[in-house]
Amino acid sequence: MSVIEKINSDLKTAMKSGDKVAVDVLRLLKSEIGYSRIEKGDELDDKELTTLLASLLKKWSGAIVQFKNGGREDLVRQETAKLNILKRYLPEQLTDKELSDIIKKTIGEIGATSKADFGKVMKSVMGQVRGRADGKKIKEMVSSLLSDK
16 A cells, blocks of 8 residues: 555545544645646656655654644644554664664765765765755764764
């Protein structure tokens, strides 16, 4: 079952069970997918869909931080619930160790020896782990590992 089919199926289930939060999130996901599909002019493949969902995850995570800073615990709980629903449709996130291993392997394959190779390493790593790790975390790890060389 594709991610889009799973979202549609879960939406029907949420509507039948009266889960308002899930219905709202799933409708929003369908809407975002639809906009992206129109923008592209074709169906989204799994990689593009994962990129879209990861982008939403980052956006919503940022909103949670802002609500925490503003002392709005009610909105933090609400957005966290939405975030947990979104995470169901993303691939499992990599641990720091798994991500570090991928980066080290990529550095070795490329033969990166300094910060000048940062862009090459980032491009390769992002292609391998798209949607399974936060770009900011990847950037920090690559930068750290290249500065150790």
